[in-house]
Amino acid sequence: MSAGPADCARATVERVSRSLEASGIGTRGAVLFPDGEGPILADRTSARSVLLLGNIGGSIWPAFSQWRNGYDGPDPLDTWSKSVILPIAEAVDATAYFPSDPPWQPFQRWAMRAEGLKPSPLGVLIHPQVGLWHGYRGALGFSYDVEPGKIFDHHPCDGCLDKPCLSTCPVQAVRLEAFDVSSCRDYLRSAGQMSCMLSGCHARNACPVGQDYRYSAEQLRFHMEMLRL
Ligand code: B12
Ligand code: SF4
Ligand code: SF4
Known part of the structure; x- marks a missing residue:
């Protein structure tokens, strides 16, 4: 039996997770968009889905600090995130988005949909398990639906x-x-x-x-x- 689109989409998410492992960046849920409502992909069509990528607690700190020892330029965290995520985007034929790149993509709105996170009084979203100790390092846009992750309903x-x-x-x-x-x-x-x-x-x-x-x-x-x- 040949693999269907859902198997391929699941395999892509697994491949992204594995490729990110050494960096401490993890997959942070996905948003599926109705026709025409996703962000623009490299081929100018609109994405069917976006997979969020980010840190949980200090997960990225060991890999990022080690990389930073050899870097003396501006925006170290964004530069490192791009050095990790862009090659993976290319390998899985996805378009990469980064939180600090203009025009700002609505990362927090995406995260509210992807994991059901809610805003805290500090403006940052609070996660039911890790609280305020997380952030987003990028996102991958696809021309097909990827599998959504766990959605929390508790604030x-x-x-x-x-x-x-x-x-x-x-x-x-x-x-x-x-x-x-x-x-x-x-x-x-x-x-x-x-x-x-x-x-x-x-x-x-x-x-x-x-x-x-x-x-x-x-x-x-x-x-x-x-x-x-
Ligand atoms: C500009 C910016 C700032 C500015 C202004 C922030 C502000 N409150 O207006 C400054 C430099 C001050 C700042 C500071 C910080 N920021 Co900031 N910031 C951004 C940035 C680059 C753009 C925000 C934006 O305008 N987005 C554009 C709109 C279209 O996107 P949006 O998803 O719709 O976002 C809006 C809604 O979520 C809305 N919103 C908030 N609550 C609710 C509730 C509902 C129901 C709805 C519908 C909307 C809504 O507020 C957002 C606009 O600020 C984002 C990255 C990004 N691309 O979003 C990070 C981002 C929001 N920042 C982040 C963080 C962590 C911080 C800091 C804690 C940094 C630090 N020191 O660690 C501080 C905290 C300040 C604070 N308490 O808000 C994280 C938040 C992660 C999270 N857990 O939610 C983001 C997503 C960056 C990242 N790489 O993860 N930030
Ligand atoms: S859970 Fe944390 S962010 Fe939410 S109200 Fe309590 S102290 Fe504030
Ligand atoms: S960093 Fe936090 S405690 Fe300090 S001024 Fe800003 S909101 Fe207040």
Whole structure:
């Protein structure tokens, strides 16, 4: 019996996962699009599906830090992510998208559909198991449907009665209505910002969900430095 389209699509996702293993980047669910609603592929048609790729906790830190020892240019994390993901995209005939490349693709909207993640008061999406300790390194667009992953229906913030993220920011940038990006950025550029820069965002650190996946001190400082730029 020959393999059908679903088997081929499953084999592609498995091949992508295997090729990414050494980098610590993982597959983070897929979004299937109705006709014409997906992002544009390299051949100018619109994608049928997008497979999200990202880190869970510090998964990428060993491979990325080692690579960074030999790199002295701009945007190290995006450059490394492209060096890992672009050859894989080519090998599986997919179009790669990257979160920091303009025009910004709606990574968070995709993630809400791919894994059912919900926004936290910090603006970043919260994952029921790993909390706020994850991010996206890229995505692959395909001209066919790939298999969607597990979709969570539980929103951790609903059961969090104390909501310590709301009371730990020195400039009250974290609010239930919306995260106040400019208060946070102004503070990070001011003289008082040292504790956030050294130990990471107090609100993110205070969240009880996924504490085992918390980034290391070095990774936290790296992301905070990027945020100040
Ligand atoms: C510009 C940008 C910033 C700016 C402004 C952020 C802002 N809140 O407006 C700055 C530099 C300040 C920033 C900071 C950070 N960012 Co940022 N940022 C982006 C970037 C490049 C573009 C955002 C955007 O406008 N997208 C375009 C729109 C069309 O996409 P979208 O998916 O529809 O996104 C919007 C919706 O999700 C909407 N939204 C939020 N909640 C809800 C709820 C509902 C129901 C709906 C419908 C929509 C919605 O907000 C998004 C717009 O900001 C994205 C990557 C990307 N391509 O999305 C990362 C991204 C959102 N950032 C991310 C992160 C991790 C951070 C930081 C924590 C960095 C750090 N130090 O570690 C901080 C946290 C700041 C904060 N609390 O928001 C992650 C979030 C991952 C996650 N777990 O959700 C992303 C996806 C990058 C990545 N590589 O993973 N960021
Ligand atoms: S502290 Fe509570 S409300 Fe805040 S992000 Fe974490 S789970 Fe959600
Ligand atoms: S980084 Fe600092 S200023 Fe910004 S939201 Fe977190 S605690 Fe507040």
